[in-house]
Structures are given as C-alpha cells and as structure tokens.
Amino acid sequence: MKTNFIILLTLLISIFVQAQITPDFEPCISSGGSSGLNNLRLLVAKSSDGINWTRTNLVLSDRASVADGLLLNSGRILVYYVAGCIEINNTEQPANHIKVAFSDDNGRSWNYKNVTFNNLPSGGTLPVDPNVVLLDNGDIHMLVTIDPDQTGPQKPCTYAAISTDGGFTFTLSNSSVFSISGTDVLDPENFRFGPNNWRLWAGGIPGRNVTGISTNEAISFNSEGEYCSTQNQNNPSECYIVADVIKYEESTYKMYTFGTSPSGQIIRSLTSTDGEIWNLDPEIILSVQPSTGIENLDVWAPTVIKINQNYFLMIYETQIPYSAVSEFSYINILQNDTTLSVNENLNLTARSYYSDNTIRDITFFGTWQSSNPEVAEIDQFGKLTAHTPGNTEITINYKNSTSNPVIITVNDENNFISSNITSLNVYPNPVNNFIVFENISKSEQINFKIVNITGQTIYNGNCTTKTIIDASKFNQGMYIIVPENPFVCKSIKIIKE
Numbered sequence: 001m002k003t004n005f006i007i008l009l010t011l012l013i014s015i016f017v018q019a020q021i022t023p024d025f026e027p028c029i030s031s032g033g034s035s036g037l038n039n040l041r042l043l044v045a046k047s048s049d050g051i052n053w054t055r056t057n058l059v060l061s062d063r064a065s066v067a068d069g070l071l072l073n074s075g076r077i078l079v080y081y082v083a084g085c086i087e088i089n090n091t092e093q094p095a096n097h098i099k100v101a102f103s104d105d106n107g108r109s110w111n112y113k114n115v116t117f118n119n120l121p122s123g124g125t126l127p128v129d130p131n132v133v134l135l136d137n138g139d140i141h142m143l144v145t146i147d148p149d150q151t152g153p154q155k156p157c158t159y160a161a162i163s164t165d166g167g168f169t170f171t172l173s174n175s176s177v178f179s180i181s182g183t184d185v186l187d188p189e190n191f192r193f194g195p196n197n198w199r200l201w202a203g204g205i206p207g208r209n210v211t212g213i214s215t216n217e218a219i220s221f222n223s224e225g226e227y228c229s230t231q232n233q234n235n236p237s238e239c240y241i242v243a244d245v246i247k248y249e250e251s252t253y254k255m256y257t258f259g260t261s262p263s264g265q266i267i268r269s270l271t272s273t274d275g276e277i278w279n280l281d282p283e284i285i286l287s288v289q290p291s292t293g294i295e296n297l298d299v300w301a302p303t304v305i306k307i308n309q310n311y312f313l314m315i316y317e318t319q320i321p322y323s324a325v326s327e328f329s330y331i332n333i334l335q336n337d338t339t340l341s342v343n344e345n346l347n348l349t350a351r352s353y354y355s356d357n358t359i360r361d362i363t364f365f366g367t368w369q370s371s372n373p374e375v376a377e378i379d380q381f382g383k384l385t386a387h388t389p390g391n392t393e394i395t396i397n398y399k400n401s402t403s404n405p406v407i408i409t410v411n412d413e414n415n416f417i418s419s420n421i422t423s424l425n426v427y428p429n430p431v432n433n434f435i436v437f438e439n440i441s442k443s444e445q446i447n448f449k450i451v452n453i454t455g456q457t458i459y460n461g462n463c464t465t466k467t468i469i470d471a472s473k474f475n476q477g478m479y480i481i482v483p484e485n486p487f488v489c490k491s492i493k494i495i496k497e
Helices: 004-017
Strands: 040-047 055-061 064-071 077-089 089-103 111-114 117-118 128-134 140-146 158-165 169-172 186-194 197-204 207-214 220-229 242-247 251-261 264-270 279-287 299-308 311-319 330-333 336-339 345-347 350-353 359-361 367-370 376-379 383-386 392-396 404-412 424-429 434-440 445-450 457-463 464-470 477-483 491-495
Touching: 004 264, 040 064, 055 064, 055 077, 055 089, 064 128, 064 311, 077 128, 077 299, 089 128, 140 169, 140 186, 186 242, 197 242, 207 242, 251 299, 264 299, 279 299, 330 392, 336 383, 336 477, 350 392, 367 376, 376 392, 383 404, 424 477, 424 491, 434 445, 445 491, 457 464
Parallel strands: 055 359, 064 299, 117 169, 128 186, 242 299, 336 404
Antiparallel strands: 040 055, 040 311, 064 077, 077 089, 089 111, 128 140, 140 158, 158 169, 186 197, 197 207, 207 220, 242 251, 251 264, 264 279, 299 311, 330 350, 345 383, 350 359, 367 392, 376 383, 392 404, 424 434, 434 464, 445 457, 445 477, 477 491
16 A cells, blocks of 8 residues: 555656656747758647547647657657757757657647767767657667767667656667668667567668567667568568557557558558567558648658557658748637636646648747736646636737637636546547546446536436547537536546647
8 A cells, every 4th residue: 555655646746747847949840941851840640549540730840850759657748759950049959869749738738858868879970760668667768870980881770778767868778789780770660569579670771671679678689681561572562661569459569651652652550469460451541631731742750659548649750841831820728718716727738820731839938927817827837726716817928929818717616626536537638529438436327417618518428337429519628527426426627629
C-alpha cells in the first residue's frame, strides 16, 4: 500500500511539474527556401483505429523533418524531430539539431524544448534522425545518426542514447551500435518486441531498408542485410521504407511505411503477430492532397502514437506548398463560454489560423489576460484558476493581435465537476467524433446524461462494460457527464473540439 501511495504521489507531482515548463523556442513558420530542411513540414493527423486517418491541418513545425514519438506512463506525448529553424523572441535562428515537441493533453496543445546530448563523439556531427523507445523502467532509449569523423573515411552510423530525466537530456553511447562498412546508415527505426529482442530498420539503400537485430538490449545490432517490408521481394513498388512500428493490440503490431506510387509518395501500413512476417494492409493510409493547401508533392515518414485503444496520433512529413503564408488571419481560444466552480482549474488552448488552411498551436506563445482576475486568474501557460463567483473575460494576445474573449462564469457551488472519478472512465478528452465510456468496476450499470453549459440534456445513456457514442454532431464547447449513480462516480467535464 505504501509503495502504491508513493507511485501515485510521484505521478501527481510529475503532472504538476509538466504544466509549469516554459518553452525554449517557437517553431518557424512557412518556407525558408528549397534546400535542406527549409521546405519540409510536419503535420498532425488523428484516428480512432490507426488505419483511417483525419487530417487536422495542425502544423507541428515547419522547416522540420524525421519525427518520432512515444507516450510516457504519465500521459505526456513526446515527439522528437530535426529542426532546421527555430524562433526565439520573434527572431528566426538556424538549427539542424534534434528538438522535442510535447503535449500533456493528448495533442491538444504543444510545448517545445531543446534536447541536450552528453558524451558527443569528438570530431563527429551532431545527432540527427531520432528514434525513441520507452523502456520498462521509464527511461527513454534513443537511436540517432552520427557521422563520427565528418569528412573522414567513416560512414554515418547509428548511436544509442539514454534519458533518465523524462526525455530532455540524453547520454550517448561511447561508440556506434550499428554500422555497415562502406554504407551510409541513416534514419534508424527500431522496436523492442521483448527482452533481448530488438529489431532495427535503417535507410542507406534507395527504396529499401537495411535491417539489424539485437539480443543484448540494443547495446549492439547485427546486420541482416537488405530488407523489403512485404513478401513480394521482386516488386520494388511494394518495398516500402519503414518509418515506425507500434504495438497495435495485445498480440498484433503495426508497421507504418512510405513508398512511391503513380501520384507520389504514399503512406501504407503492415500487420504482424511476431515482428518477423509482415502483411501489407489493403488501405492506403495517406496520399498527398495538394488541394488542401497544406501539403505538396508527397507525404512520407510517419510516426504513430497510440494514446489509447480508440485514439491514435500521426505526425507525418510533406513539402511546404508554394502558396504557404507566414502571417496568420486570426487567433482563437478553443473553448466556448465556460462555467466553472470556485477553486476549479481549467487549461485553455489557443490556435492561430492562416489563409492557406494551416493551424498552429500558440497556447504557450501568447500573453493570456483575465479582465477580472479576482474572479478567475490565468497564468502564462493558459491555466485558469477560479476564485470567487462572478464573470470574467479571457483573451490571449499574440504578435500584436488579440483573440475574441471567452466568457468565464464562476459559480459558488461545485455541483457538477469533480476529479474523484472512481468507476467511469471517459475518453478521449478533448472529444472529436466519438466518446468512449468504460465501466471500470463493472459491478453495476451506470446510467448517465450529457448536459451542455446551459443545463440542457442532449443525451441519455448507460454503460455496463463499454459504450461508444457518436459526438460528431455535438457543438464545440464544454459538456458535463452526469451519472445517475452518485455513489459510484462523480460528474465529469469534457470538451468537444
């Protein structure tokens, strides 16, 4: 019992600390030219099954490449990538180094930090091409590409690094863990299928991978030669480049790949039960849609993060269209008029919207203001704290523009909202097209209703084990899930995007 309490306390402290991290930089916006990373873009897509994907138009970063992400036990999402440009105090600076974007609210808002590497090889290049695995003890294992002697005879190869501080500081291995004589080994992707069972796929051969295996917990990998992702070895169009591997279900894995097609590079997936034999799924995950205004020519290099059984995030790469713009049209706070109770907290999210259909999260880059901080004050991270009954208007100022106000009403009684949820699990939150209800105790049916901020009941339902409802027609804003079993669980607040 004491051990469980310590683990819970550590998790709560971790969550509190996560909300207080100041960003190191802001991603650059739009193209910086045609060379290197200057014309590459990372975009966000969402899925309920990891197969069918919806574009969000949210740009994680421009002038950036080769993203790879994971989900920590705390719920934090980490996405590592190589940045070609960063912005500090509204001034662009060249980068070409690994950075990390992280989210503590399922990808709703994003913060950005530098990544520090210790034990860099003397005379070698800075690490690029990050690939991360979460270890059983909570540490983060990263593979990177380094050229040990730059202009010398050695070829780029794979080094390993370990982070024990949550993913911001890594210590590199003393030497490479995977190399092939006379061959560039680039952009490693690896997956830990079990103890002493790691597999690695790397670039270096046009149109194919080279692959390696480790039986010593990634201390070293032995080459197994060229690799084709499908069983059709003689058809180059089906030898897709491996970009990411995830555990899809208890005994199933998904491999996310990219390759050529008549209309440009596309993203495909394959399925395996053992990590050795992979079958190409029939669906094309994504193909480029230049008509959206956010993509150009190709899509490639996806990383997929499984948030829960019914919620997946993908960060994928494309070229920045010629029509891209760098000046936003307007900014907006996602929440509609919101009712809170005294002493309740709420994290607000802000976005900037552009005429080329792109969207960027600016939650951590604007100046938040409350017109009546005695009623509710807001900090620099968008965290709102309700103090006394009354009304206040919340705005955010970003690059000399101010959002429309969100009206916050603070009530004296805490009739609805409670974090003391004992038997009903509701996700994802924020909500997009569906809501999943899980009866954790399964001891009795939980009847509930969904109420909007005006008190109107818009849905009545029940949950014995698991219930999924369609929320696609719900208006944006806050809703309260009110159980009719008050001794089983308390009311829950959700946000519909």
